[in-house]
Amino acid sequence: MLSPVLEKLLVFQDRDLRRLALETQIKHVPEDIATERRRIEEDRAGVEAAKVAGREAEAKRKALENEIGVAAQKVARFRTQQLEVRKNDEYQALGHEIDTVQAQIAALEEQELVVMFAIDEAKDRVKAAEGAAAQSIAIHEGRIRTLQEKEATMRQDLAALQADLEKARVEVPEPALATYVRIAKRVSLPVCVPLRELRCSGCNLKVSSGVSSDARAGVKLVTCENCDRIVFCES
Numbered sequence: 001m002l003s004p005v006l007e008k009l010l011v012f013q014d015r016d017l018r019r020l021a022l023e024t025q026i027k028h029v030p031e032d033i034a035t036e037r038r039r040i041e042e043d044r045a046g047v048e049a050a051k052v053a054g055r056e057a058e059a060k061r062k063a064l065e066n067e068i069g070v071a072a073q074k075v076a077r078f079r080t081q082q083l084e085v086r087k088n089d090e091y092q093a094l095g096h097e098i099d100t101v102q103a104q105i106a107a108l109e110e111q112e113l114v115v116m117f118a119i120d121e122a123k124d125r126v127k128a129a130e131g132a133a134a135q136s137i138a139i140h141e142g143r144i145r146t147l148q149e150k151e152a153t154m155r156q157d158l159a160a161l162q163a164d165l166e167k168a169r170v171e172v173p174e175p176a177l178a179t180y181v182r183i184a185k186r187v188s189l190p191v192c193v194p195l196r197e198l199r200c201s202g203c204n205l206k207v208s209s210g211v212s213s214d215a216r217a218g219v220k221l222v223t224c225e226n227c228d229r230i231v232f233c234e235s
Contacts, residue, residue, distance in 0.1 A: 002218055002232060003218045003219060003220070003221075005172070005173055005176050005221065006176075006192065006218070006221065006230075006232055008168070008171045008172045008173075008176075009172050009176050009177075009180060009192055009221075009230070010192055011168050011171070012165070012168040012169055012171070012172050012177075012180070013180070013189070013190055013191060013192050015161060015164050015165040015168050016165060016184075016189065017189055017190060018161055019158065019161050019162065019165055020189055022154055022157060022158045022161060023158065025154055026151060026154050026155060026158065029147050029148075029150065029151040029154075032147050033144050033147050033148070036140045036141075036143050036144045036147070037140075037144065039136070039140050040136075040137050040140045040141070043132075043133040043136045043137050043140075044133060044137070046129055046133060047126065047129045047130050047133045050122065050125045050126045050129040051126055053122050053125070054119065054122035054123060054125075054126055057115055057118045057119045057122050058119055060115050061112060061115045061116060061119060064108050064111055064112040064115060065112065067108050068105055068108045068109060068112070071101050071102075071104055071105045071108065072105065074097075074101045075098055075101050075102060075105070078094045078097050078098045078101070079094075079098065081094050082094045082095065082098075176221060179221060179230070180192070180230070183223070183228055183229060183230065186228060187202070187227055187228065187229060190202070190229075191229055191230055192229065192230040192231075192232065193224075193229050193230070193231060193232075194231070194232055194233065194234045195207065195212060195215055195231050195232065195233055195234075198212050200224040200226060200227060200229060200231050202224065202227050202229040202231075203224060203226050203227035203229070205224070205226040205227070207224055207225060207226070207231065208225060211223075211224065211225060211231065212233075215231050215232050215233045216233045218232065218233070
């Protein structure tokens with residue numbers, strides 16, 4: 001049987017356990033929110049990486065355009081020089097230079113074509129990445145709002161529970177409460193646990209016959225010799 005003191009202590013413990021559970025959940029909310037925000041940043045980083053690839057391709061195209069422009073100016077200069085020379089060998093030499101530069105221009109234009117295809121592909125990747133990121137970010141932002149609302153509700157519940165906990169606390173005689181607090185500093189909750197098949201359900205170790213007998217009597221608070229928790233018989 002349970003003593004009146006133990007019954008009051010169990011009521012206090014029930015509220016204390018609920019307090020601990022709520023505080024643990026509240027503690028984890030900022031971590032969960034941080035995880036969602038990290039995932040949002042990863043989504044945005046993925047879009048930025050796709051944009052960087054596009055900017056790099058665009059920069060390469062502009063560099064090729066500049067090279068082609070410089071080469072074209074060379075060809076124009078060589079053609080002007082051809083009009084000014086009088087010797088055939090000089091004219092042919094300039095023609096050879098023109099052919100060489102034009103071949104370079106053709107090669108550069110081929111590279112430019114490849115780069116232009118790459119730019120189009122990069123634009124498609126950016127568009128796809130932006131669409132996927134927008135959907136993913138919306139989901140993560142929704143989860144953040146849910147977590148924030150949940151935290152607010154839990155804090156309200158915790159405030160109400162703290163009041164109930166204080167009411168239960170004043171019902172417990174001071175010696176019993178002091179014993180509970182002392183044990184709670186050494187072991188994890190629960191402090192008061194039932195005996196099951198002569199074993200403490202807190203540490204799962206067997207107790208002595210004396211502890212078992214005192215727990216059945218229900219006259220005083222009885223502690224496990226192994227973990228120091230308060231033990232009792234449920235029936």
